[in-house]
Amino acid sequence: MNPSLCIGIASRDEVLEVAAREGSGNIAVFLLPGSSMGIAAIRIILADYAVGHTRVVASGKNAIDLALTLGNVPGGEAFVVAAETGKEAADLVRYATRVL
Amino acid sequence: MNVPAVHLQAGDVLLDLPVENRCQLFEVIGRHVERGGGPSTESVASALLRREQLGSTGLGDGVAIPHAQVRTLDRIRVFYARPRVPLAFDAPDRRPVVDIVVLLVPHPTTQEHLEALAEMVSRFADRPFREMLHRCDTSELVATHFRRAVVPDVCLSR
Numbered sequence: 232m233n234p235s236l237c238i239g240i241a242s243r244d245e246v247l248e249v250a251a252r253e254g255s256g257n258i259a260v261f262l263l264p265g266s267s268m269g270i271a272a273i274r275i276i277l278a279d280y281a282v283g284h285t286r287v288v289a290s291g292k293n294a295i296d297l298a299l300t301l302g303n304v305p306g307g308e309a310f311v312v313a314a315e316t317g318k319e320a321a322d323l324v325r326y327a328t329r330v331l
Numbered sequence: 332m333n334v335p336a337v338h339l340q341a342g343d344v345l346l347d348l349p350v351e352n353r354c355q356l357f358e359v360i361g362r363h364v365e366r367g368g369g370p371s372t373e374s375v376a377s378a379l380l381r382r383e384q385l386g387s388t389g390l391g392d393g394v395a396i397p398h399a400q401v402r403t404l405d406r407i408r409v410f411y412a413r414p415r416v417p418l419a420f421d422a423p424d425r426r427p428v429v430d431i432v433v434l435l436v437p438h439p440t441t442q443e444h445l446e447a448l449a450e451m452v453s454r455f456a457d458r459p460f461r462e463m464l465h466r467c468d469t470s471e472l473v474a475t476h477f478r479r480a481v482v483p484d485v486c487l488s489r
Contacts, residue, residue: 251445259442261449262485264456271390271423272452276445278386304386 234308235283238273238301239323241314242291250320251276252328258321265292270300277304288327290314337409337434337447339477342367344470345412352418353383357397360410360433370403375435389422394455396448398434407447408435411473430455430464446486453483 241248247263247270263269277285287309289297294311302309310331317323345363350356357379361372369375378399382388389395395418410433417427432451436444454460460480467473 249445249449257442259445260486261442261445262453262483263449264453266456267423268390268392268394268452268456272396272448274423275386275388275390275396276448279382 234286234327236277236280236285237324237327238276238285238287239317239320239327240273240287240289240291240294240297240301241318241320241323242289242293242297244292247273247297248320249273250324252324253280258324260319260321270297273301274304277301277307284308286310286327286331288312288323288331290316290323335450335477335482337407337450339409339411339474341470341474343408343410344473345410346468346470346473348412348414350414350418351416353397353420354380356412356414356418356431357383360412363410364408364435369408370401374403375399375401378435379433387421387423389420389428390452390455391422391424391426392455392458392461393417393422393426393429394432394461395420395422395428395430396432396434396451396455398436398448400438401435402437404435404437406437407443409433409447409451410435411477430461449485450483453485454480457483 237252239250250260252258285307287301298309357376361376365372382399388397412431420428
């Protein structure tokens with residue numbers, strides 16, 4: 232099942248590099264603070280798509296925590312991948328779309 | 332120097348709002364938009380409320396960022412609202428909200444929309460920014476604070 236929204240998160244020390252790809256296929260890339268507020272912002276973006284199927288792919292620091300937190304939304308699924316899979320968030324989104 | 336994704340105008344700063352809940356807040360925002368020649372009060376208020384019903388837009392630390400798609404807009408609009416009393420917003424930390432940034436977007440999940448959201452989140456994640464903002468007691472001072480504060484780096488392509 233293709234997700235209506237796919238989010239890749241490359242987690243670093245104090246910043247979350249986030250890439251979002253929605254139905255049209257365009258990938259938007261942006262930075263959020265690596266704090267509870269940044270995570271809340273990603274939950275908000277996921278909730279925008281609550282009627283659809285969402286997929287989160289995380290790598291890097293605290294990736295497991297991110298996946299556990301963000302995968303717990305209705306219609307959502309979350310994956311943790313090795314950092315070697317993609318250093319940039321956009322790479323993670325492409326990987327998630329192509330492979331997972 | 333980073334360029335802000337959206338510009339907050341002093342005329343779009345609403346302070347000391349006598350509202351007691353999200354519905355009343357969204358009505359006030361809707362009326363403000365309509366008075367400025369934008370979409371109707373009902374369309375704006377109902378769009379914000381529908382989005383809020385999907386999940387709270389509270390970020391924690393007394394900040395919320397309600398947003399909605401309003402197709403008749405030709406550009407992103409941003410508003411800052413400060414209620415007279417903190418509002419319950421079902422935020423992740425359960426704290427009531429004192430800083431409210433409203434984003435109205437013509438299309439969701441575009442680079443522009445997400446940059447605007449990321450910029451506001453990054454600004455409000457900075458405690459000194461919030462503390463200074465709370466000392467601004469006029470619309471002009473609030474807008475000036477937004478304009479003068481360092482624009483956070485939220486975009487990788489700039």
